[in-house]
Amino acid sequence: MSSIKALIVDDSKSARFSLRKMLKQYNVKADIVESGEEALEFLKNAEKTPCVIFMDHMMPDMDGFETTRAIIADDSITDIPIIMCTSNEGADYLAEAKGIGAHGTISKPPTPEGLKEVIDNLVCEPAAEPAPVEAAVAAPAVSSEHIEQMVQAAVSQKLEESIGAITNNVISHVEARARELISESVAQETARIQDETLLACNAQLQELHEEVLKAGKEQTNDLIRSELEGHVGETIQAGLDNLQSKARETEKSWLADQDKLRTTINDSAKKTAEAVMSNAGIEARRIATEVAEQAVSSANASSSSEDAAKQARTMAIVAGIVGVLAAAVVYFIK
Numbered sequence: 001m002s003s004i005k006a007l008i009v010d011d012s013k014s015a016r017f018s019l020r021k022m023l024k025q026y027n028v029k030a031d032i033v034e035s036g037e038e039a040l041e042f043l044k045n046a047e048k049t050p051c052v053i054f055m056d057h058m059m060p061d062m063d064g065f066e067t068t069r070a071i072i073a074d075d076s077i078t079d080i081p082i083i084m085c086t087s088n089e090g091a092d093y094l095a096e097a098k099g100i101g102a103h104g105t106i107s108k109p110p111t112p113e114g115l116k117e118v119i120d121n122l123v124c125e126p127a128a129e130p131a132p133v134e135a136a137v138a139a140p141a142v143s144s145e146h147i148e149q150m151v152q153a154a155v156s157q158k159l160e161e162s163i164g165a166i167t168n169n170v171i172s173h174v175e176a177r178a179r180e181l182i183s184e185s186v187a188q189e190t191a192r193i194q195d196e197t198l199l200a201c202n203a204q205l206q207e208l209h210e211e212v213l214k215a216g217k218e219q220t221n222d223l224i225r226s227e228l229e230g231h232v233g234e235t236i237q238a239g240l241d242n243l244q245s246k247a248r249e250t251e252k253s254w255l256a257d258q259d260k261l262r263t264t265i266n267d268s269a270k271k272t273a274e275a276v277m278s279n280a281g282i283e284a285r286r287i288a289t290e291v292a293e294q295a296v297s298s299a300n301a302s303s304s305s306e307d308a309a310k311q312a313r314t315m316a317i318v319a320g321i322v323g324v325l326a327a328a329v330v331y332f333i334k
Helices: 013-024 036-045 064-073 091-099 112-120 144-301 305-333
Strands: 004-009 028-033 052-056 082-086 104-107
Touching: 004 013, 004 036, 013 028, 013 112, 028 036, 036 064, 052 064, 064 082, 091 104, 104 112
Parallel strands: 004 028, 004 052, 052 082, 082 104
Antiparallel strands: none
16 A cells, blocks of 8 residues: 655654654654744655645744745645644634635644544545566576665664654653643642732731721721710710809808808807896996995085085986996997
8 A cells, every 4th residue: 555645844853753653553654844944945845745734833933824824825835735733623723724724623642533534534646656577587686785785774774663663652751751740840830829829818818907907996996085085075074064063052051151150150249248238237237326325325424415415416427327328238239
């Protein structure tokens, strides 16, 4: 069975060898290039045009879409089916790929089923098989040097195939291990970022909580201070009013007590004065009586009636004056 020629365009060495190995299982011989520029150069100078191009999408300098546009725009390159190799397998990406001229897409890395479907749908003229050599009447002689070269070529080809198989196995193992390491690293980094984010969020929440508590305390203190100021002011004013009221009551009571004390003192003074004056009046009457009696006695003893009469009148006047004074004193005291 004739083999089919293909071209692999991918900047990843491991991806190129892996796809090349898979294509070989379907009798597809693939040439490989690692950039869009190399692909254009290869197609312009190739003796045999490949039946299909497997184009990587993500490549430096020229990506898969740019390379596809350049191949289609170049009139010197025969129309070749281009299959985009990408992890984007959605309908939107397929529509975009076909919009620039690609024939389809395949997952990266490709599955055996998907790769077989692409190869089965190819319409391509296989590479010509070498024409059968007619049996010679006589076989030419073969030198030992030629035989040695043939053996070396066979050994080199077998060695290259073995190295390619080993390389593909190593690359597959390395890729699998790399994916595991990347997954572990991504998981660890994700956990670290989550922890740091959680710590940062907790710190921000704690800070916000403290600010809210501080603001609440300040507002509460202001409210309490305002309430206390109003309550204390009212209490002080009520106390002052109460003290003033009690002071007025005390003043009234004190004045009433003063009036009572003054009345009591006055009454006591009057009673005392009355008693004294009463005694004074009695004493004055007694004195007047004594004076009158002395006057009578003097009159009786006097030799002259005229002198007795004068003494009697004098004594009577004195007694009258004393009596009047005693009556006056008693009147004023009352």
